[in-house]
Each structure stands twice: as structure tokens, then as C-alpha cells.
Amino acid sequence: MLPGDGLGLSPTSSRANVGLSQISLPLAWKPKETRTFSMFLVIQSKTRVIDTKIISHVDKNMTDVIIPDSFVFDNEPEDFNVDILIYAARTDYGLENNTGGSLKSRITRSIGRKFGSSVKSQVSTPEMLKSPRLDQTISGAHYNLLAKATLSIADACEEATIHNLRMSAFADLSGPPLYGHIICRLAIQPHSVLRPILEGVLSVQHVEEGVELENTAARLQAGNLHFYSIGDIANSSKNTVLIIPLSSRSRIVPTPSARTFLLRTDESKEVPASSVYIVTNSDRDYEIWRRAIEIQIYDIGIWGRFATKISSLLTQKREDPIRETLSRGTGSNLYETISIKGKCLACSTELVSGLCAWWKKSASGSSHHPTQGYLIDQRHASSGYFNG
Structure with missing residues (x-):
């Protein structure tokens, strides 16, 4: 950043206010899913940490988890980062009152010490240890970190866009099934625009x-x-x-x-x-x-x-995120709008829109159709079948 050189210029001329809004998480429930969860987000920059409200009763009736709040980070430098950390706890079957500890500790106690240590090392990566609320107990429920997204100036846009999530170990066991993406709007107001x-x-x-x-x-x-x-x-x-x-x-x-x-x-x-x-x-x-x-x-x-026009940090009216998640009106899904490259190891064909040629050919006769919540047939569903 250029200094003011003692000439009376503002020392924050090359700083900006950053706004985050229109946050939603598309979910990929399986047809027979019965679990229920509670979730919240921690949003942090270099200067501020914010917790969202807890969203309860997250079950298969919800196609998306929508965060209704908007957030503003003031006076951010040009190299700012906004981290979005997603936490969840299972709350059905009275698990919110379970005193058996977090997912990490329960797994460690229930299986062999050697493998348990391996699990703990996977979950407790240096990045996760820096998280402000890893393995927290809130109102009797044990919240575990599911995923994280990091946004920077390159992700800023006038409209809500899709961003990748980095999933933590055993995210599928401790939270609702995420597609691996988050939708949000990141906007910037440089100080040189505001004044x-x-x-x-x-x-x-x-x-x-x-x-x-x-x-x-x-x-x-x-x-x-x-x-x-x-x-x-x-x-x-x-x-x-x-x-x-x-x-x-x-x-x-x-x-x-x-x-x-x-x-x-x-x-x-x-x-x-x-x-x-x-x-x-x-x-x-x-x-x-x-x-x-x-x-x-x-x-x-x-x-x-x-830097050349005034943009609204926060939008007053939130657009329907489903247009980019499950596209209710057209019956398409999120992955049809995202380029996914790689080969399916089950049939050695190239993936197209997240699906292999074998599955596309046999989908009409499969009992696991995408509209039922599967992106691929059950014999292709394991992550071990894909080679990116």
C-alpha cells in the first residue's frame, strides 16, 4: 500500500469495506435420509470474527441452508481474506443431550487406538486447529467443523456466485450432506469511492x-x-x-x-x-x-x-439461490452448471457435468435417479470411483 508520506492524505486510502450476503449451502440428501442437524457459520477476516445464528431442524425437507444475515467487515486491506467455516451437530434421537463428547473423541474411543490416532490427526490439521470453534459444545450439542471456504478480492462480484468448499474429515458423518459448494455475494467498497x-x-x-x-x-x-x-x-x-x-x-x-x-x-x-x-x-x-x-x-x-463506482455492500432483497443449486423449475442440479474433470474408475469413461457415460446411458433404468438425490448410480457413488 502506498503511504501518505506525511502530506495529509488518509493512511487508509487503499483500504475497503467488504460485505458478505446471500449465503446459502445446497444440500444433497439421499432418499432414505432420516437425520436432523443444527448448523451455524463462523465468518472471519483479519480484523473481525462473527458467528451466525444457529439454524435448527436441518433435515431432508431443506434443499438449501440459507443464512438470512449479512455481514460487513470495515477497513480491510487489499490482501484481505474472508474465511467461512461451517459447523454442524446432529440433533435427532436426543443426540443434542449426548454427553459422550465430540465426533472426534467418540470415534477415538470406539475403535482401536492406532486408527483412532489417525482419525484425530486427520481432523486436527493445523488449519482446523486455527478455527475458532472446532469441537464446541453449545446447548448440549457437539458441533464439528464440516467445511471451509476462503474468499478474496478475486471472488468479489455484483451477484451471488458459487465457491468451492474444503471438506474436513468425516464431514458426512457430523453434518448434512453438502454438495461441496457455497453460494454467496462478496462486495467491496473502497474508501476512495466512499469519500x-x-x-x-x-x-x-x-x-x-x-x-x-x-x-x-x-x-x-x-x-x-x-x-x-x-x-x-x-x-x-x-x-x-x-x-x-x-x-x-x-x-x-x-x-x-x-x-x-x-x-x-x-x-x-x-x-x-x-x-x-x-x-x-x-x-x-x-x-x-x-x-x-x-x-x-x-x-x-x-x-x-x-474503485470506480459505488456498489451496495448488502443487498436488500435476496434472489432465489435455488436457480443455481437444484433449479427447481428445470429439474437440473448444481453440478450441471459446474465443470468437473476426471475419469470414472468404475467404467473408465470421462466425466461430463459430473456424470460418467455409463451412468448417463443407464440412468433411465436405474433406481437411483438424480431427481431422487443421487448424482450417480449407487455403484458409482463412492468417492473411490473417481480419479480427478
Whole structure:
């Protein structure tokens, strides 16, 4: 991150607020499933940890577990990560009052010591040990970590999208059957969009447009250098006289003239080419404006499209996630929208949309049809049949 250099610029100019919303977990129940679970999520960044409310009575009547809450992480750096950890406990047959310990400890006691140690080593990986709520007892129920997703700036989008989960050992025993994906919306609001990086008075000469302005009020914000009528900066939408869009390909070029630099932008898909001479009223203003524009260019390079427009961190109305999970209207499923590569070891054919050619050919006569909850025939259902 570029420092402020003691010139009065905000030290958090290249930081952002991050919003997480529209969270849902598609489930893959088997036809004869009878178990019931409770679930909650832990969502954490480098600066904050949040627990969601516990969702009870998760059974085969639920095609998705939907988290109705939205979450905001303030003042995150450009290398932020948001970890989503999924916990569950079995709550049918009175297991919520079972005092026999967690899944890990129950397995360790019930089988041989050697294999039990192996199980504990698989469950207690360094990554899992860092989790804030591994093997927790809440209201008598023993919650175990099922899976984890890690989101970064590359996952930010205006709409909810599908992200991979990293499953923990024995996730299928301690929680509802997950498809291995989570759906959510990750949005970003850079600080340079929410408030100006710098405001002041400048003189400007726009070469391409043939515009010259002297001692004009200026504001640098959201990827644009705005010029306004003197004294009307508070009413920028009505009194804008010139807007200079910047991009990650903009650069500052020194000139021989005192207190003057050239702001040059190469043409891109979003921004036209421009050459603009900026004249400040003092040497100190020269350094401050030069530094501020460098920070703005840097922000655009880091935050991309989020650095040039205001995006809502949290959506008011949640779209139906089933369109991307089980597609109730069309009868398709999540895996038909995801590319899965590999071979089926049972019949040595390539997988297409998560299914092998053998199963596709015989599915019509199989008793395990996808609409009943199976993606593949029972003799292909074991993970041991797949070679990615």
C-alpha cells in the first residue's frame, strides 16, 4: 500500500469495506435420509470474527441452508481474506443431550487406538486447529467443523456466485450432506469511492478536448478527477464543468514548468486516452496532488471496477439461490452448471457435468435417479470411483 508520506492524505486510502450476503449451502440428501442437524457459520477476516445464528431442524425437507444475515467487515486491506467455516451437530434421537463428547473423541474411543490416532490427526490439521470453534459444545450439542471456504478480492462480484468448499474429515458423518459448494455475494467498497481522496483548487489544460480552466475547485474520488464551478463543490452533480477519468494505465509525467505535471492516460475499453496538464498553486500542493493521484491509480489497479463506482455492500432483497443449486423449475442440479474433470474408475469413461457415460446411458433404468438425490448410480457413488 502506498503511504501518505506525511502530506495529509488518509493512511487508509487503499483500504475497503467488504460485505458478505446471500449465503446459502445446497444440500444433497439421499432418499432414505432420516437425520436432523443444527448448523451455524463462523465468518472471519483479519480484523473481525462473527458467528451466525444457529439454524435448527436441518433435515431432508431443506434443499438449501440459507443464512438470512449479512455481514460487513470495515477497513480491510487489499490482501484481505474472508474465511467461512461451517459447523454442524446432529440433533435427532436426543443426540443434542449426548454427553459422550465430540465426533472426534467418540470415534477415538470406539475403535482401536492406532486408527483412532489417525482419525484425530486427520481432523486436527493445523488449519482446523486455527478455527475458532472446532469441537464446541453449545446447548448440549457437539458441533464439528464440516467445511471451509476462503474468499478474496478475486471472488468479489455484483451477484451471488458459487465457491468451492474444503471438506474436513468425516464431514458426512457430523453434518448434512453438502454438495461441496457455497453460494454467496462478496462486495467491496473502497474508501476512495466512499469519500474523496483529496479536494482543492487546480488549474487544468485538457489537450484532447481543448479545455482550459484556472483556479477551479477539484475533487478526486471514485476514479475520476472532477472540476466544478468555484464555490459550488457541494453541488457537484449540478455544477460539474470537467471530468477526467483515470485508469490503472494512467501515469504522472513531470514537466519543465513549475508546479505542473502531465496526467496521461492510455486508451482502454473503459477510459479514453487523454493528456491533461495539472497546475497547482504551490510546491506543497504539487506534491500532495501528485501523491493523491498516484493513490487513486493504485486503488484502481487493486480494486478494479469496484474503485470506480459505488456498489451496495448488502443487498436488500435476496434472489432465489435455488436457480443455481437444484433449479427447481428445470429439474437440473448444481453440478450441471459446474465443470468437473476426471475419469470414472468404475467404467473408465470421462466425466461430463459430473456424470460418467455409463451412468448417463443407464440412468433411465436405474433406481437411483438424480431427481431422487443421487448424482450417480449407487455403484458409482463412492468417492473411490473417481480419479480427478
